[in-house]
Amino acid sequence: MKKLVATENAPAAIGPYSQGTVLENLVFTSGQLPLDPKTMAFPEGGITEQARMSLANLKAVLEEAGAGIDSVVKTTCFLAKMEDFAAFNEVYTEVFGTEGAPARSCIQAGRLPKDALVEVEAIAYVK
Numbered sequence: 001m002k003k004l005v006a007t008e009n010a011p012a013a014i015g016p017y018s019q020g021t022v023l024e025n026l027v028f029t030s031g032q033l034p035l036d037p038k039t040m041a042f043p044e045g046g047i048t049e050q051a052r053m054s055l056a057n058l059k060a061v062l063e064e065a066g067a068g069i070d071s072v073v074k075t076t077c078f079l080a081k082m083e084d085f086a087a088f089n090e091v092y093t094e095v096f097g098t099e100g101a102p103a104r105s106c107i108q109a110g111r112l113p114k115d116a117l118v119e120v121e122a123i124a125y126v127k
């Protein structure tokens with residue numbers, strides 16, 4: 001049976017989706033926008049600050065589900081502009097490291113909700 005993930009440490013859904021779902025020992029997160037969960041606003045700055053916020057939100061959803069950054073097996077990363085790829089990768093590496101980083105796909109999206117610069121989703125296992 002599917003369970004829903006809900007935490008105040010990640011932004012509330014802005015549409016018809018759950019922050020994440022759990023099926024047996026697998027966690028599927030929704031794409032995490034770089035919204036501050038308290039203010040529902042983007043952080044000041046650019047891709048670096050937005051990437052940090054998206055990944056912090058991803059971590060919060062994972063942890064609420066009993067998973068963690070270290071149990072992520074796959075991410076999908078959406079960038080508004082591929083020109084941000086290098087800067088995004090720097091922040092991503094701060095979080096996931098380089099050794100043993102999960103599988104990943106990274107694409108430029110035509111446009112992201114709320115005109116975010118980045119959105120990140122993940123599949124992980126419950127630890």
Ligand SMILES: CC(=[NH2+])C(=O)[O-]
Nearest residue numbers: 015017030031033113
């Ligand atoms: C932001 C998001 N995950 C959605 O599906 O709109």
